[in-house]
Amino acid sequence: MRNDSNNRETRRGTHGVVLAASLVFAACGSAGADTVYVTLEKDNAVAIVDGVAAKLLKTMSVGKRPRGIALSRDGRELYVAVSDDDAIRVIDTATSKVVRDLPSGDDPETFAIDPEGTFLYVSNEDDNAVTVIDLAKGKQVKRIPVGVEPEGIAVSPDGRWVVSTSETTNMAHWIDRRRLEVIDNTLVDPRPRAACFTADSKQLWVTSEIAGTLLILDVDTRQIVKRVSFKIPGVTAEKIQPVGIRVDPERRRGYVALGPANRVAVIDAQKLDVVNYFLVGQRVWHLEFSPDHRRLYTTNGLSNDISIIDLAEQKVVKSLAVGQYPWGVAVKP
Amino acid sequence: MRSLVWMITVASLLAVTDVPAKQSRKGTAALAADAESAAVNLRIAYLHRPTTRTFFPYFDPPAADSGLQGARLGIEDNNTTGRFTGQIFALNEISVDEGDDPASVFLRLLAEGYRHILVDLPAASIERLSLLPGAEHSVIYDVGSTDDRLREAACSTRVLHLLPSRSMRADALAQYLVQKRWTKWFLIVGRQPSDRLYADAVERAAKRFGGKIVAIKVWEYDFADRRTPEAVIPVFTQGADHDVLIVADEAAEFGDLLPYRSWFARPVVGTQGLVPSAWHRTHEAWGALQLQKRFREQAGRWMDETDYGAWLAIRAIGEAATRAKTVEFDAIANFLRSDQFALAGFKGVPLSFRSWDGQLRQPVLLAHERALVAVAPIEGFIHPRNELDTLGYDQSESVCDAKR
Incomplete structure (x- = not known):
């Protein structure tokens, strides 16, 4: 929190000057701050937050029903799935201006980018398909049929797999990234929401909203090796609806957002046991690390805020109001 | 009596769609020729009586295909999953018109090998069907009734009730x-x-x-x-x-x-x-908006309660077939009633059948015409096992339980 005062000074200097927004980011960047982008599903906007200072910098209109959000590998472009505009909107992070749309197909919700930054893979909930987009050309390359209501999507860091989870079919569909075809399916617990590979590409973590579980799948066998359940005193089982997942690069700890349980579960990523719960805002949905992995940001859909967790201290340090229905989050250095 | 087979053609299921979204969706639902039904390995029948309701405002007439559209969407959902499991579902829609005897239609369906039979009929008709010889080799899915007697004094182990009782x-x-x-x-x-x-x-x-x-x-x-x-x-x-x-x-x-x-x-x-x-057009939480949109795209109208009941019934069969990894009747019928069964019905919690009366336990929406007001069970009404069982006849109150 040493950078706090610097940031405050910087902002004071540019206060009220809209055009200076990009300068603020440049200054925050050099001071080691995080720029946190949060999609606001009901406000049709993206909130831009200084994560270290825990300050809302700006809210920009982005299009109808923004949900999934991610940055390009170089951090220059921000991608936002605007579900009701049937597109993925591309925003220049330096200017905070929309520069183009990607042809995502109908009702894009979540998407993932491959390690090379070449292709983007989108879940099309209404069409039971995954759309593959060439980022440089801005064109659809292929549509891959998957189960009913695809939601979670992840690319393995080694580039071998794209996994799509379908909420009504209840499967993880394993798409071979070279052939762009489903070559295997793993039946998972009801209403799978998010999928996340570990950094070593050896495990796939999948959350099930209805069963209230986290499943750990072995990538080589594509079988479930562990089913993690959650028990929180004073919280009924029905309230525990796991959604977003993040695992640290060393696979020491994993974090799972538990929806209306208003908690983030901390998982020992070696033993695959729950070790702690953080109390955050209401209906916690997605989460993201700061680039230095010292903080974790969570979107809390019903309390209209984000929570900031200090990972060294292992505690929630701040909650910050950002707007209506915070959904997804991406963080830029 | 009219009969109509609704299914997704196997050819379109297996096709890899490189075409734009709108086209590919239209292509997936089609009326099947007999030749294609050979691949079908789970047949479901749907008995319904055309609406006889006379009182309704001129601006809100009842849909002629109420319930049917829900069943059709359920079949489409099941078959999308079925692509990965080799389970292909088909629906036989049978309209029981004035003068037709539901019992004779039901017996003919049993003779034709149907074991999963959805019914949208008056409670008295459902009771009668459940008592017919041979009904014990079937599951009757009551997709439209709210009658408590049918779930209590007149209950049957052969009937599952999809919509909430009165x-x-x-x-x-x-x-x-x-x-x-x-x-x-x-x-x-x-x-x-x-x-x-x-x-x-x-x-x-x-x-x-x-x-x-x-x-x-x-x-x-x-x-x-x-x-x-x-x-x-x-x-x-x-x-x-x-x-x-x-x-x-x-x-x-x-x-x-x-x-x-x-x-x-x-x-x-x-x-x-x-x-x-059980269902209302104002309900959008827990992914419900997705079901609302999918239904509206297919049917050109909002999903009503009977549509939801029929969709749930077909999805229950599909979910049991996926989990039990078989289309075999006994395995599905047993799985439906087991502790392992959990159906995602877009109401935030897993839905399952009560062991004592075959009622699907589920949240109940409280809505006025243009807004959802609350979802029951209301917070604070607690239950030792499942808060959903604060609604309706609990096991200890059920006379049906004693009959089992």
Whole structure:
């Protein structure tokens, strides 16, 4: 929190000057701050937050029903799935201006980018398909049929797999990234929401909203090796609806957002046991690390805020109001 | 009797779609030729009686394909999953018209090998079907009734009920009213026998949750004798001090006339006003918006309760077939009733069948025409096993349980 005062000074200097927004980011960047982008599903906007200072910098209109959000590998472009505009909107992070749309197909919700930054893979909930987009050309390359209501999507860091989870079919569909075809399916617990590979590409973590579980799948066998359940005193089982997942690069700890349980579960990523719960805002949905992995940001859909967790201290340090229905989050250095 | 087979053609299922979204969706649903039905390995029948409802406002006519569209969407969903499991579902839609005997149609279906049979028929017909010889080798999915007797005194182990019973609806409403501390209820009951049953459920709910029924009046006007609603309703709603008017008028003969005309400024709840239901177009949470959109794209109208009941029934069969990894009847029928069964019904919690009466336990929505107000069970109404069992007949109250 040493950078706090610097940031405050910087902002004071540019206060009220809209055009200076990009300068603020440049200054925050050099001071080691995080720029946190949060999609606001009901406000049709993206909130831009200084994560270290825990300050809302700006809210920009982005299009109808923004949900999934991610940055390009170089951090220059921000991608936002605007579900009701049937597109993925591309925003220049330096200017905070929309520069183009990607042809995502109908009702894009979540998407993932491959390690090379070449292709983007989108879940099309209404069409039971995954759309593959060439980022440089801005064109659809292929549509891959998957189960009913695809939601979670992840690319393995080694580039071998794209996994799509379908909420009504209840499967993880394993798409071979070279052939762009489903070559295997793993039946998972009801209403799978998010999928996340570990950094070593050896495990796939999948959350099930209805069963209230986290499943750990072995990538080589594509079988479930562990089913993690959650028990929180004073919280009924029905309230525990796991959604977003993040695992640290060393696979020491994993974090799972538990929806209306208003908690983030901390998982020992070696033993695959729950070790702690953080109390955050209401209906916690997605989460993201700061680039230095010292903080974790969570979107809390019903309390209209984000929570900031200090990972060294292992505690929630701040909650910050950002707007209506915070959904997804991406963080830029 | 008309019969129609609805399925997704195997060819279109297996096709890899490189075409734009709108086209590919249209291509997936089609009427199948007999030649293609060879690949079908799970056949489901759907018996329904065309609507005979006479009272409805001119701007809100009942859909002729109510229920059927829900079943068709369920088949499409199952077959999308079936692509990965080799399970192909088909629906045989049978309209039981005036003069047709549902029992003979049902027996013919059994003879043709149908074991999963959805019914959208009056409660008395469902009771009769459940007693037919051979019915023990089938599962009857009641997708339209709300009748408590069918789930209690007239219950059958062969029948699963997809929609909430009247008692579940009344309990949901009661929980909400009690939470609001609106506990003095003025109950207005229509002339139809079904209205009396709705009122019975409200009276039962009052006892369970601490509501006080301060007046019960039977509505007997038809406005034919030059008495206007403006004249009748204020007089009719005078009397005991009350917090809400609860109306039991399932056919919507008069309930919609009550709001804003009552003597006191009191909200109207029950079959009109704030209405407890299984599904409503205002419901969008827990992914429900996705189902709403998929349905609307297919049917060109909003999903109604019978559509939802039929969709749930088909999805229940599909989910059991996926989990049990078979299309074999006994395995599916057993799995449906097992502890492992958990159906995602877009209401935030897993849905499952009560072991004692075959009722699908589920949240009940409380909505008025243009907004969802609450979802029951209301927070604070707790249950030792599952809060959903605070709605309707619990195991200890069920006379059906004793019969099993």
